[in-house]
Amino acid sequence: MTNSPLTPGITAGRLPEESYAAQFSDLHPVLDDHEALVAADRCYFCHDAPCMTACSTSIDVPLFIRQIMTGTPEAAAKTIFDQNILGGMCARVCPTETLCEEVCVREIAEGKPVEIGRLQRYATDTLMAKGIHPYTRAEATGKTVAVVGAGPAGLAAAHRLAMKGHDVVMFDARPKSGGLNEYGIASYKAPDGYAQKEVDWLMQIGGITVETGKKLGDGLTLEGLKADYDAVFLAIGLAGVNALRAEGEETDGVLDAVDFISELRQAEDLSKLPVGRNVVVIGGGMTAVDAAVQAKLLGAQNVSMVYRRGRASMSASEYEQELAASKGVQIFYNAAPVAVYGEGAVEEVEFEYTSEAGGSLKGTGETFRLPADQLFKAIGQTLDGAPEGIEITGGKIAVDAVGRTSIAGVWAGGDCASGGEDLTVTAVSEGRDAAEDIHAKLMEG
Amino acid sequence: MADLTSTFCGITSPNPFWLASAPPTDKEYNVRRAFEAGWGGVVWKTLGEEGPPVVNVNGPRYGAIHGADRRLLGLNNIELITDRPLEVNLEEMTRVKKDYPDRALIASVMVPCDADSWKNIIPRIAETGCDGFELNFGCPHGMAERGMGSAVGQVPEYIEMVTRWCKESTDLPVIVKLTPNITNILYPAEAALRGGADAVSLINTINSITSVNLDAFSPEPMIDGKGTHGGYCGPAVKPIAMNMVAEIARNPATAKLPISGIGGVTTWRDAAEFMALGAGNVQVCTAAMTYGFKIVQEMISGLSQYLDEKEMALSDLVGKATPNVTDWQYLNLNHVTKAVINQDDCINCGRCYAACEDTSHQAIEMSLDRTFTVKDDECVACNLCVNVCPVEGCITMKTLEKGDMDERTGKPVGDYANWTTHPNNVAAVSAE
Numbered sequence: 088m089t090n091s092p093l094t095p096g097i098t099a100g101r102l103p104e105e106s107y108a109a110q111f112s113d114l115h116p117v118l119d120d121h122e123a124l125v126a127a128d129r130c131y132f133c134h135d136a137p138c139m140t141a142c143s144t145s146i147d148v149p150l151f152i153r154q155i156m157t158g159t160p161e162a163a164a165k166t167i168f169d170q171n172i173l174g175g176m177c178a179r180v181c182p183t184e185t186l187c188e189e190v191c192v193r194e195i196a197e198g199k200p201v202e203i204g205r206l207q208r209y210a211t212d213t214l215m216a217k218g219i220h221p222y223t224r225a226e227a228t229g230k231t232v233a234v235v236g237a238g239p240a241g242l243a244a245a246h247r248l249a250m251k252g253h254d255v256v257m258f259d260a261r262p263k264s265g266g267l268n269e270y271g272i273a274s275y276k277a278p279d280g281y282a283q284k285e286v287d288w289l290m291q292i293g294g295i296t297v298e299t300g301k302k303l304g305d306g307l308t309l310e311g312l313k314a315d316y317d318a319v320f321l322a323i324g325l326a327g328v329n330a331l332r333a334e335g336e337e338t339d340g341v342l343d344a345v346d347f348i349s350e351l352r353q354a355e356d357l358s359k360l361p362v363g364r365n366v367v368v369i370g371g372g373m374t375a376v377d378a379a380v381q382a383k384l385l386g387a388q389n390v391s392m393v394y395r396r397g398r399a400s401m402s403a404s405e406y407e408q409e410l411a412a413s414k415g416v417q418i419f420y421n422a423a424p425v426a427v428y429g430e431g432a433v434e435e436v437e438f439e440y441t442s443e444a445g446g447s448l449k450g451t452g453e454t455f456r457l458p459a460d461q462l463f464k465a466i467g468q469t470l471d472g473a474p475e476g477i478e479i480t481g482g483k484i485a486v487d488a489v490g491r492t493s494i495a496g497v498w499a500g501g502d503c504a505s506g507g508e509d510l511t512v513t514a515v516s517e518g519r520d521a522a523e524d525i526h527a528k529l530m531e532g
Numbered sequence: 533m534a535d536l537t538s539t540f541c542g543i544t545s546p547n548p549f550w551l552a553s554a555p556p557t558d559k560e561y562n563v564r565r566a567f568e569a570g571w572g573g574v575v576w577k578t579l580g581e582e583g584p585p586v587v588n589v590n591g592p593r594y595g596a597i598h599g600a601d602r603r604l605l606g607l608n609n610i611e612l613i614t615d616r617p618l619e620v621n622l623e624e625m626t627r628v629k630k631d632y633p634d635r636a637l638i639a640s641v642m643v644p645c646d647a648d649s650w651k652n653i654i655p656r657i658a659e660t661g662c663d664g665f666e667l668n669f670g671c672p673h674g675m676a677e678r679g680m681g682s683a684v685g686q687v688p689e690y691i692e693m694v695t696r697w698c699k700e701s702t703d704l705p706v707i708v709k710l711t712p713n714i715t716n717i718l719y720p721a722e723a724a725l726r727g728g729a730d731a732v733s734l735i736n737t738i739n740s741i742t743s744v745n746l747d748a749f750s751p752e753p754m755i756d757g758k759g760t761h762g763g764y765c766g767p768a769v770k771p772i773a774m775n776m777v778a779e780i781a782r783n784p785a786t787a788k789l790p791i792s793g794i795g796g797v798t799t800w801r802d803a804a805e806f807m808a809l810g811a812g813n814v815q816v817c818t819a820a821m822t823y824g825f826k827i828v829q830e831m832i833s834g835l836s837q838y839l840d841e842k843e844m845a846l847s848d849l850v851g852k853a854t855p856n857v858t859d860w861q862y863l864n865l866n867h868v869t870k871a872v873i874n875q876d877d878c879i880n881c882g883r884c885y886a887a888c889e890d891t892s893h894q895a896i897e898m899s900l901d902r903t904f905t906v907k908d909d910e911c912v913a914c915n916l917c918v919n920v921c922p923v924e925g926c927i928t929m930k931t932l933e934k935g936d937m938d939e940r941t942g943k944p945v946g947d948y949a950n951w952t953t954h955p956n957n958v959a960a961v962s963a964e
Contacts, residue, residue, distance in 0.1 A: 128600040131922050134882030137902070192879040196923065 092364065092388035097340070097460050099361040101386025107357040110384040114275045114410075115179075115205055123209040126202045127156040131192060138187035138203055143507065144171035144516040148187060148203055155210055164214035165221050167207055172246045172519070173239055175215060175285050176268050177512045178208035179277050182373070184406040186512070215284070220291035225252035230529045233258065233312045235303060236322035238266020239511045240501025242289055243518030244320045244525075249294035251526045256316070257295055260302035266324060266501075268511065270349040273377035275384070302472060309474035313496055318525045321484060321492070321499040322518060325468035325509070331369065333436075335427030344368060344378035344465035351381055363460025366390045367436050369424055370465030371401040376408070378463045379416045390416045391457050395423040395441055395448060425454060433462050470503055480505050490521030498525055534839035536832060536846055538572060540813045541705045541731040541790045543663045545572035545636040548813035548846065549803065549831050552794055553578050553640035553666060553709075556820045558614060560624035563637075567628075569825035570832060573636025575733075575815060578613035578668045579621055579657060581643050586612045586675075592753035595742035597768060604822050606768035608742045610753065610760055612674045613642050618653075625660040637661070638707065642668040642680050645690060647697050654701035664705035667698060669720070670736020672713050673762050682736070685711035688723035695727025705730040707792060710776075712769075713739050717776040721786045732780065733792035733815060735773040737763025766818035770796030774809055778857045781810025798827075800834025807846075808853035861951045868938045868945045869913040869929040871895070871906045877926035878904060884917035884927060892916050909939040 090100045102110065118126060130152040138148040146167050154163035167174035183189075183204035191200035214221070230253045234241045237259035245255045263269050268282040290297075301307050303323065312319045328343045330336065340363070354360045362385040368375050371394035379392045392411060394401055397420050401408065411418060422438040429435065436459050439450040470482055478485040478493035483505040490498040500517030507513040538548035550573035551557050551566055558577040566574055580586055588611055597606035614621055629637045639662045643649040654665065669685030676683040684690045691708060698706050708724035710717065712735035724732050739761050741751045751759025773795025780786045793811030797803050798819040806814050819827055839846060873884065873896075880902045888896040895910035896917065906917075918927045932938060932945045953960050 125601060128602075131881045131883060133880075134886035135898075135902075136882075137880065192881040196879040 090386075092386050095364055095460075097361045097363045100358045101362065102358070104358045111274050111278060111357060111381075113278050114273075115208075117212050118202075118205050118209045123155055123160070123206060126206055127152045129193060130156070130201045133192055137190035137192065138201075141186045141190045142171075143186075143510070143513045144174075144177070144519070146170045146174065146207070148207075151210055152201065152203070152206055155206055160210045160213040161217070161219065163206075163210035167211055168214075168221065170519075171512065171515050172243055172289060173268070173285065173511065173515050174207060175211035175288075176239070176277060176282065177515065178204050178211055179281070180268075180272050181510070181512050182404045182407065185404045215288050220288060222246075222250050222292055224250055224292060224294055227254070228252040228529065230254070230317045231256070231315075232318045232320060232525060232529075233316040234320045234322060235307065235312070236266060236324055236501065236503070237261075237264035237286075237297060237299075238322055238324055238501060238514065239268060240322035240504075240514035240518035240521075241266065241320065242286065243515040244322065244498075244500065244522040245295045245518075246289050246292055247519050247522035248320075248525060249292045251522070253294070253317075253526070253529065255295045256298060258298050258301045258307060260300065260305070260326075262299050264297055264299070266322075270352055271345060271374070272352075273348065273381055274352055275381075276377075303474055304472050309477075309494070309497065313494075317496075317529055319497045320490075320518070320521055320525065321474075321497065321503060322501040322514070323470075323472060323503045325470055325502045327469035327471035328464060329467045329469060331424050331427075331464055331466065333424040333426055335429070335433075338427050338429050338433045339431060340429065340433035340460060341427055341462045341464065344370065344374050344463040345468065347378050347461075347463055348374065348381065351385075357385065360385060362387050364388045365458040366461045366463065367457050367459040368392045368463045368465055369436075370394065370463075370467070371396065371403060372465060372467070373403050373407060374468075375463075375465035376403045376411050376416075378465055380411050380414045382461070382463070383414045383416055389458070391419060392416050393419040393422050393424070393436075393438055393457070395421065396443060397421055400443075422455070423448070423450065425450075427459075427462060428456075433459050435459060436462055468502070473503070486517075486521075488520075489524035490517055491524065534836040534844075534846065536572075536836060536839075538813050538846060540636075540792060541664070541707065543573070543636050543638070543705055544634075545813075546634055547572035547828075547832055547835075548807065549573075549828050550575060550636060550638070550792070550813060550815045551820060552815035552817040553638075553668065554817040554821070555611065556817060556825070559616065559621075560628055563624075563628050564631075566820075566825050566828075567632045567635050570828045571635070571825065572813075573638065573663075575638040575640050575666050576621065576625055576662075578640040578642045578671075579618055579653070580613045581649060581653065582618045585615050585617055588612055588615050589755050591755040595752045595762060597742055597766075604818070605766060606740075606742065606764055607766040607818050607821065608740045608762040608764045609737070610673050610762040613640075613668070613671070622657065622660050625657075625662060629661040629663075636663050638664050638666050640666045640668050640709070641698075642671070642675060645679055645684055645694065650694060650697040651701045654698050658702050658704060662704070664707060664730070665698060665702065666707040666709050666733060667694060668709050668736070669694070670709045670711040670734075671763060672711060672737060672739040673760060682711040682713050682739075685709075685720055685736070686714055688719045691720050691723040692727035695724055695729050699728035707731040707733050709736055709794075710734040711736045712772060712776060712795075717779050718783050718786065721780045721783070721789065725786055725789050729789070731790035731792060731812070732786075733794055734776055734780075735769065735795045737765045738769055738772065740764035765795065766822075767796040767798050767802075770798075770802060774806060777806060777811050778809040778854065781851060781854045782857050798822075800831040800838065803831055804835060804838055804849065805853075807849045808851070809857065810851045810854045812850055863950060864948045865951065865954060866946045866949050868932040868936075870908050870911045870932065871913065871915075871917050871927055872930045873904055873906060873917075873927050874925070875903065877923050879923055879926075880904070881922060883920045883922065887916050887920045911940060 151163040151166040188200035194200035234257040265282040366382040368379040484499040498521040501514035536547040553575040557574045595608045671681035675681035708729040793806030794815040803814045
């Protein structure tokens with residue numbers, strides 16, 4: 088007999104083999120031409136549009152939607168890419184419900200915003216499907232820049248620098264470029280290898296060399312990079328993971344949610360990927376939701392997401408919470424882990440209810456236990472591997488508004504750098520802006 | 533529920549909604565369906581001479597203009613008059629009229645511009661039992677090249693002449709359908725009156741090219757790589773049609789001439805507007821071609837409700853707005869209004885600001901938190917903000933009372949005064 092969601096323990100193949108493709112298919116399929124025109128028609132072409140202000144890359148949303156409406160999605164894509172070279176991925180992963188679409192005047196008027204994210208995807212997919220890369224490099228400057236980390240911030244910086252005529256070498260510790268786009272987001276947000284397709288499309292600019300399997304402290308030193316290149320951009324992300332600080336945390340079956348997501352994203356065959364019958368995810372962010380939902384989609388019978396604070400404090404948006412609930416994930420609020428129990432491997436997790444008073448969190452003394460074959464920790468990532476001597480603030484590399492660090496000739500952006508939310512779109516804007524500043528600096532003479 | 537029974541130049545129909553002479557009234561099948569749906573009358577698709585009927589193109593006949601969500605705003609056609617034999621049409625008209633005696637059945641006619649052609653065909657058509665005639669002097673395409681349709685309608689003398697021939701040939705009411713493709717609608721209207729017309733109907737379609745195929749470089753609809761001008765109709769032409777209706781209604785010479793209003797009538801409200809301007813009834817085509825015959829049910833219920841709410845009879849509505857259609861020179865220059873933005877309704881899109889700041893009078897202020905307010909000392913009350921605002925009723929025009937200070941001019945609002953007595957008018961008549 089084959090496995091099912093009821094099979095005890097951790098096992099693969101809980102679902103009929105043919106169902107995985109559907110389970111992990113596109114969360115929001117691309118709009119077809121007609122749908123895109125109908126959706127575009129709803130845009131009011133606002134003055135100084137709030138959606139544009141809400142986007143950290145300041146994409147000219149009204150303009151690109153008008154370009155779609157007039158039958159030129161390719162021009163719309165160019166409008167998007169001018170501001171955000173990863174506009175295709177952002178269209179898929181941006182929490183638009185808390186950004187552009189939240190402030191859309193039609194959200195205010197009718198509670199139904201213009202579908203900016205899906206329209207953006209329609210435009211970018213249209214252009215990319217034609218294999219068109221609408222940018223060319225400026226005349227070579229003879230300058231070289233090292234970009235450490237090939238995630239969204241690194242890619243955005245590398246593209247902008249290459250476009251300006253500089254030669255870029257982009258390093259990454261992992262075997263593939265893309266960073267969290269490739270390893271860190273739920274598979275149904277960017278199926279069909281989109282992250283790699285986007286990287287390949289972006290690299291068509293030319294002038295970017297990728298060296299994988301290298302990171303600071305393992306094949307690279309900041310001193311060496313500074314000596315070999317005219318500028319260095321650090322986009323190393325947050326490689327560390329916060330600890331639970333609960334008794335029994337070392338038990339087998341207690342895993343980092345980011346590792347689970349990464350493994351899932353890289354899996355050739357999802358029916359071969361084991362998942363517990365009972366899965367518990369601890370945390371309240373997008374990573375927690377991505378892990379919980381995907382565990383459920385893999386066929387886990389019971390998936391719980393437990394967050395130590397209340398619903399309003401959760402960094403996963405209301406939309407993400409509803410998505411999790413709709414997939415059958417049970418969400419517990421105001422419960423903190425106390426201890427992990429299990430003979431050899433995790434069997435149960437004990438939580439204590441919490442209450443918030445004046446911003447501080449206190450246990451109420453009341454506890455409960457959830458059965459768990461797997462326990463995923465998704466309580467935040469931390470900076471790991473920052474070069475020595477660089478100024479750190481709030482656990483991140485301190486940067487100014489244009490990404491300059493405390494070390495001359497070294498810039499930083501993305502999740503590893505201070506300021507901004509840890510979002511793909513924020514990383515792209517930081518990479519782009521740092522690239523502009525690097526360019527200005529290098530051309531000073 | 534208000535009684536919508538309509539009598540138009542002696543022709544009675546259960547409601548004032550007629551289908552205009554066009555594809556929807558081309559044959560018995562359609563007309564029966566229209567009557568079943570509730571239409572008060574139909575003007576049968578224009579009949580031509582006996583003998584081999586005209587032919588139509590076998591490629592596309594229509595072009596269109598769309599608004600948001602592909603709503604059809606304007607339609608243009610290059611279809612000619614009926615392409616079915618006269619005898620077939622007459623037989624069908626006879627059967628339909630017999631089965632629907634309470635509905636108006638009007639025969640639209642277009643034959644060459646000679647007395648025999650008209651005098652021969654009119655009595656023959658009358659045998660169908662039809663209630664009247666509509667002379668098609670309007671179609672601007674195809675038939676006009678052959679000296680018919682708008683080629684006649686553009687020459688007042690021809691209108692008068694042909695109308696007279698027809699009046700000499702029948703005792704039934706004769707309605708003259710006017711083309712808008714002229715400089716002044718009063719010339720053809722007065723010509724029809726001189727010829728003895730019982731009524732006029734307007735407008736027929738407007739000469740137009742709706743779009744150009746930017747790959748083939750040809751007007752649409754494109755027939756084997758070529759296009760031709762067609763007749764434009766639908767909601768987009770309503771303002772043009774209403775002005776022409778009003779001009780005839782307020783012209784002393786034609787004020788008593790019944791008018792059948794045509795041009796973009798899509799809802800009961802459009803019909804009411806035409807009738808308020810002086811139309812005795814309305815004819816509809818594009819709306820039926822867009823949505824089907826059932827729309828008449830909304831027109832009937834809407835107009836009834838409106839008349840009930842206003843405690844008016846249908847006949848009271850006709851021409852109710854005509855006295856208020858005047859010349860620019862008589863407008864009150866001391867009527868001062870200011871735009872007011874209702875902050876509760878405002879969705880902060882900023883379209884009023886962009887329109888005013890870029891293209892008008894810089895009379896709207898935008899705060900850092902996107903609050904939009906009107907600067908009374910700059911506002912000339914142009915109404916553009918009202919028109920571009922996507923939220924109906926959010927921006928309104930407040931009328932200043934006599935004596936109130938107009939902050940823009942620094943002067944209190946005075947009594948009625950128009951251009952004819954204005955000091956800047958060199959031709960001003962002394963008010964003394």
